[in-house]
Amino acid sequence: MATTQQMLDAYPGDLGIDQTLLAACIDACLDCAQACTACADACLSEEMVDQLRSCIRTDLDCADICAVTGRVLSRHTGYDANLTRAVLEACRTACRSCGDECAQHAEMHDHCRICADACRACEQACADLLTSLG
Amino acid sequence: MATTQQMLDAYPGDLGIDQTLLAACIDACLDCAQACTACADACLSEEMVDQLRSCIRTDLDCADICAVTGRVLSRHTGYDANLTRAVLEACRTACRSCGDECAQHAEMHDHCRICADACRACEQACADLLTSLG
Amino acid sequence: MATTQQMLDAYPGDLGIDQTLLAACIDACLDCAQACTACADACLSEEMVDQLRSCIRTDLDCADICAVTGRVLSRHTGYDANLTRAVLEACRTACRSCGDECAQHAEMHDHCRICADACRACEQACADLLTSLG
Amino acid sequence: MATTQQMLDAYPGDLGIDQTLLAACIDACLDCAQACTACADACLSEEMVDQLRSCIRTDLDCADICAVTGRVLSRHTGYDANLTRAVLEACRTACRSCGDECAQHAEMHDHCRICADACRACEQACADLLTSLG
Numbered sequence: 001m002a003t004t005q006q007m008l009d010a011y012p013g014d015l016g017i018d019q020t021l022l023a024a025c026i027d028a029c030l031d032c033a034q035a036c037t038a039c040a041d042a043c044l045s046e047e048m049v050d051q052l053r054s055c056i057r058t059d060l061d062c063a064d065i066c067a068v069t070g071r072v073l074s075r076h077t078g079y080d081a082n083l084t085r086a087v088l089e090a091c092r093t094a095c096r097s098c099g100d101e102c103a104q105h106a107e108m109h110d111h112c113r114i115c116a117d118a119c120r121a122c123e124q125a126c127a128d129l130l131t132s133l134g
Numbered sequence: 135m136a137t138t139q140q141m142l143d144a145y146p147g148d149l150g151i152d153q154t155l156l157a158a159c160i161d162a163c164l165d166c167a168q169a170c171t172a173c174a175d176a177c178l179s180e181e182m183v184d185q186l187r188s189c190i191r192t193d194l195d196c197a198d199i200c201a202v203t204g205r206v207l208s209r210h211t212g213y214d215a216n217l218t219r220a221v222l223e224a225c226r227t228a229c230r231s232c233g234d235e236c237a238q239h240a241e242m243h244d245h246c247r248i249c250a251d252a253c254r255a256c257e258q259a260c261a262d263l264l265t266s267l268g
Numbered sequence: 269m270a271t272t273q274q275m276l277d278a279y280p281g282d283l284g285i286d287q288t289l290l291a292a293c294i295d296a297c298l299d300c301a302q303a304c305t306a307c308a309d310a311c312l313s314e315e316m317v318d319q320l321r322s323c324i325r326t327d328l329d330c331a332d333i334c335a336v337t338g339r340v341l342s343r344h345t346g347y348d349a350n351l352t353r354a355v356l357e358a359c360r361t362a363c364r365s366c367g368d369e370c371a372q373h374a375e376m377h378d379h380c381r382i383c384a385d386a387c388r389a390c391e392q393a394c395a396d397l398l399t400s401l402g
Numbered sequence: 403m404a405t406t407q408q409m410l411d412a413y414p415g416d417l418g419i420d421q422t423l424l425a426a427c428i429d430a431c432l433d434c435a436q437a438c439t440a441c442a443d444a445c446l447s448e449e450m451v452d453q454l455r456s457c458i459r460t461d462l463d464c465a466d467i468c469a470v471t472g473r474v475l476s477r478h479t480g481y482d483a484n485l486t487r488a489v490l491e492a493c494r495t496a497c498r499s500c501g502d503e504c505a506q507h508a509e510m511h512d513h514c515r516i517c518a519d520a521c522r523a524c525e526q527a528c529a530d531l532l533t534s535l536g
Contacts, residue, residue, distance in 0.1 A: 003433050003520055007440035008150060010512035012447045030432050034523050037476040038409035040328075044321050045414045045478060053312050060308075060328070061206050061217060068202040071196050074439040075418065076447060086227040090220040098215055110412035118405055137386055139298050144314045149393035162295050164298050171342040172275035174462075178455050179280045180342060185274035187446050193441075194462070201335065208305040210313060244278035252271055329474050329485060336470040340463050348499055351463060354492040361488040 007074075016078065017084075018132045021125075022073060022132060028118075028125035029070035029091065036063035036098060043112040055101050055112065065091050073129075074104035079088035081133055088126045088133075095123035141208075149210065151218075152266045153229045156207060157261040163204035163225065167257035168198035172230060173249035180243065189235050189246065196232035199225050200256060207263075215267055222267075229257035275342075283344065285352075286400045290341060293393040297338035297359065300390035304331035304366060307383035314377065321370050323380065330366035333359050333389060341397075349401055356394045356401075363391035409476075417478065419486075420534045424475060427473060427527040431472035431493065434524035438465035441517035442471055444479050448511065459515065464500035466525060467493050475531075490528045490535075497525035 005023045008015065015022065040059035043052040067089040072084070099119030106113035139157045141151065149156065162228035176184040176195035188244070203225040233253030273291045276283065283290065308327035311320040337359040337380070367387030374381035407425045408491065417424065442461035445454040471493040474486070501521030508515035 002439050003516060004440075006516050007437055007444070007513055010516055011440075011444050012511075015427050026436065030436060034428065034432060034472065034476055034522075035405050035409055038471050041325065041477040042409070042413050047318075049321065050315075050317050050463075053317065056312060056324075057209055057309065058214070058217075061209060063473075064202045064205050065221065068198045069467075070436065071198050071465075074436055075191055075195060076441040077378060080192070080195075083192075083224075083227050083231055086224040087199065087448075090217075090224040092463075093217050093220040097217055103207050105175075109414075111409060111414075114405065114408050115411055137303050137382065138306075140382050141303055141310070141379060144382055145306075145310050146377075146379075159271065160302065164302060168294065168298060168342055169275055172272075173281075173342040175459065176275070176279050178458060181452075183455065184449075184451050187451065190446060190458075191443065197339075200328050201339075204302065205305050205331075205335075208302055209309040222289050243280075244276055245280075248271065248274050248278060273413065325477055326482070329477060329482075332470045332473050333489065336466045339466050343459055343463060348463075349462070349498055351492075351495050354495040358485075358488040358492040361485050364483055365485055371477075 002072075005133045009074075013076075018129070021129045021132050025122075025125040025129045026070050026073045028074065029066045032095060032118040032122035034065035035069065035115045036060070036066065039102065039111045040049040040110070046109065051107065054106060058094075058098045059115065062119065064095040065094040069126070076113075081112045085130065085133060090129050092123050092130070094128040095119045095126065099123060122128035138208075147176040147210075155259075155263045155266050157257060159222075159263045160204050160207045161257075162252075162256040162259035163200045163207065164222070165228060167197045167200035167204065168192070169249045169252035170194070170200065173236065173245045176243070176245035186239065189239060192228075192232045192235045193249065196228040196253065199228040203260070219264060219267060222264050226257050226260040229253045230259065259264075271329035272342075279344075281344075282296045289393075289397045289400050293356075293390075293397045294338050294341045296386075296390040296393035297334045297341065300363060301331045301334035301338065302387040302388035303383045304334065307370065307379045310377070311401065320373065323373060326362075326369045326381070327383065330362040330387065333362040337394070353398065353401060356398050360391050360398070362396040363387045367391060372382070409425065410485060413478075415478075420531070422529075423534050424529045427490075427524075428472050430524040430527035431468045431475065434471065434497060434520040435465045435468035437517045437520035438462070438468065441504065441513045442512035444511070454507065457474045460496075460500045460503045461517065462523065464496040467496040471528070474487075487532065487535060490532050494528040494532070496524050497521045500526060502504045504517075 061081035236250035504518035
């Protein structure tokens with residue numbers, strides 16, 4: 001999604017945050033939200049759905065939290081570092097839980113493998129942005 | 135919204151959390167999300183919109199975070215206390231920021247006064263639920 | 269949620285829409301979104317989860333669409349009747365699908381019965397608001 | 403977002419829909435939702451914010467509707483063509499409104515120009531998917 005970086009470049013004013021890390025984190029959040037939504041639905045279509053209840057649940061939570069983190073970060077994030085930090089912490093926690101859960105099914109279900117990768121990438125992007133906030 | 139409590143009563147299994155505090159927190163989140171969405175839009179309609187930029191921004195962030203907190207809490211929250219806690223912390227932080235901002239305009243704008251009240255109530259409901267999680 | 273009506277009363281300007289029907293529809297949307305989110309999760313906890321796949325899916329779709337309809341309606345809806353109408357049509361369609369699906373499981377699962385009622389109420393509230401828009 | 407296509411390829415079962423158009427539409431929805439969220443915030447930072455009220459409003463509505471359309475399409479969309487169609491119609495309507503509004507400010511504000519492009523692309527992707535649904 002090259003649009004994210006273009007929109008940051010077009011912002012009227014200083015965002016008070018590392019723009020490269022910010023764009024990477026927004027894109028990782030949206031990517032992970034999509035993967036988690038699709039993974040929950042793919043799990044629902046598996047024959048062994050009764051063994052995937054926790055996976056569906058953590059997928060849905062992670063999808064919601066990543067989507068909202070991507071939205072909050074798409075606003076003028078410099079204004080309230082406490083809020084940005086709290087949202088990033090929640091997103092990192094959700095991605096770690098969901099990545100761990102999906103990784104357990106990665107060998108059996110390709111959608112869980114792809115989703116686990118998206119969760120790891122988003123967890124790292126949140127961690128990097130948190131570090132840059134100091 | 136009496137439905138929230140009814141749905142908790144109909145849950146097949148133990149939620150592992152104080153149900154009265156949980157229902158109160160879900161309802162406070164949804165109430166606050168609505169108030170913040172409406173307050174942002176009301177601010178946009180004010181003549182002095184240029185003095186309400188921060189208020190609109192924090193309203194939008196708070197609306198997003200409260201809505202997603204209400205969703206996460208509406209799922210089987212017992213399964214991952216770390217995630218529940220991180221989301222509640224983010225929501226409490228967002229409500230405090232938004233409540234503080236709206237309170238500054240409460241005398242001039244009724245929508246800010248009502249929204250500040252909704253933020254305070256949601257901040258408290260999150261704090262109460264966090265305490266009960268130990 | 270008495271807050272919805274309070275926020276409408278505090279709006280600076282004419283909303284160009286029947287406020288009583290609008291408040292009822294916003295509240296019905298938020299109520300239905302919560303019920304559907306909770307019903308999807310309750311279905312996931314049922315032993316017979318493999319027979320509830322469609323119900324979970326339609327619950328999740330209906331939750332998403334009701335939530336966003338509640339948000340769009342919480343803004344200055346008069347400005348673009350085409351958009352308001354299209355969103356209400358989508359919401360009415362989602363509520364009908366989900367209400368029909370949940371009604372099939374209402375005798376066996378209390379959460380489906382309560383959710384079906386919330387869907388019917390929201391479908392009706394959308395229909396009433398659509399009629400008033402002319 | 404190559405992940406979207408990967409997740410579709412990993413889906414266990416037939417989606418009953420053109421997968422290339424579906425992936426393109428999901429990605430266009432998420433891209434447009436991000437652009438609209440960022441454009442609303444950029445508009446809020448402009449000196450002439452009082453002339454951008456409608457643009458902010460339509461940005462926020464379009465962001466919400468595109469995000470939810472991307473989510474609904476990320477689920478097993480074949481199951482209920484009526485719902486898919488109604489959501490795509492709402493999304494197309496929102497993108498047309500927002501694209502028209504942003505296009506009016508495109509020469510003055512780069513963020514409106516980029517956002518208008520994202521809206522046009524999403525409107526087209528929704529139209530293409532609707533046509534394929536018959």
